[in-house]
Amino acid sequence: LAKTTQPISMDSYEGQEVNITCSHNNIATNDYITWYQQFPSQGPRFIIQGYKTKVTNEVASLFIPADRKSSTLSLPRVSLSDTAVYYCLLGDDKIIFGKGTRLHILP
Amino acid sequence: DAGVTQSPTHLIKTRGQQVTLRCSPKSGHDTVSWYQQALGQGPQFIFQYYEEEERQRGNFPDRFSGHQFPNYSSELNVNALLLGDSALYLCASSFRDRAYNSPLHFGNGTRLTVT
Numbered sequence: 001l002a003k004t005t006q007p008i009s010m011d012s013y014e015g016q017e018v019n020i021t022c023s024h025n026n027i028a029t030n031d032y033i034t035w036y037q038q039f040p041s042q043g044p045r046f047i048i049q050g051y052k053t054k055v056t057n058e059v060a061s062l063f064i065p066a067d068r069k070s071s072t073l074s075l076p077r078v079s080l081s082d083t084a085v086y087y088c089l090l091g092d093d094k095i096i097f098g099k100g101t102r103l104h105i106l107p
Numbered sequence: 108d109a110g111v112t113q114s115p116t117h118l119i120k121t122r123g124q125q126v127t128l129r130c131s132p133k134s135g136h137d138t139v140s141w142y143q144q145a146l147g148q149g150p151q152f153i154f155q156y157y158e159e160e161e162r163q164r165g166n167f168p169d170r171f172s173g174h175q176f177p178n179y180s181s182e183l184n185v186n187a188l189l190l191g192d193s194a195l196y197l198c199a200s201s202f203r204d205r206a207y208n209s210p211l212h213f214g215n216g217t218r219l220t221v222t
Binding site (some may be wrong): 031083 | 111134140143149150151152191195197199201207208209210211212213214215216
């Protein structure tokens with residue numbers, strides 16, 4: 001069983017900010033939170049990783065509250081090319097993927 | 108700097124046959140994990156290799172086996188193929204560091220079709 005819970009799907013419009021939240025109530029002390037993006041017929045691609053508070057890179061931000069039982073991936077000003085499946089994962093041993101969140105960006 | 112490369116990209120096999128898929132990890136990575144992804148599903152963990160040994164295994168039968176070579180490249184072997192083995196097989200590499208969780212770098216997979 002996946003250790004995380006995400007919404008199955010989300011729709012948004014071009015130019016909007018999109019926030020995808022992941023629940024992980026049983027996160028282990030040494031688990032980092034990692035987000036991946038996957039397009040059809042391609043392997044998942046690393047987006048961002050964090051342990052606590054806030055992490056930002058050139059494509060996204062990751063917000064992690066103090067209790068670390070959830071995390072939120074923030075995609076600023078999305079475009080049609082951001083339509084993909086997004087996965088939230090924990091740790092680095094025997095990494096278990098859930099079903100992910102299917103994000104559909106509308107024009 | 109080459110990322111993760113997998114071969115072949117596509118493969119068609121008949122039920123009962125055997126198949127070998129290959130993976131070269133990203134430069135500097137020493138750990139290889141294999142995943143099976145059916146259409147519309149998330150990747151399912153098969154196993155992970157580090158230091159030429161299987162370290163972790165998911166819920167897959169013994170028909171699925173693997174190998175890691177001294178140069179860190181890896182093979183996935185599937186025997187007695189079933190129709191249900193048709194899927195995208197993904198290889199991911201990472202660097203084993205106990206201090207933090209090394210992100211996975213994926214190849215674009217091998218599309219296996221069993222007829």
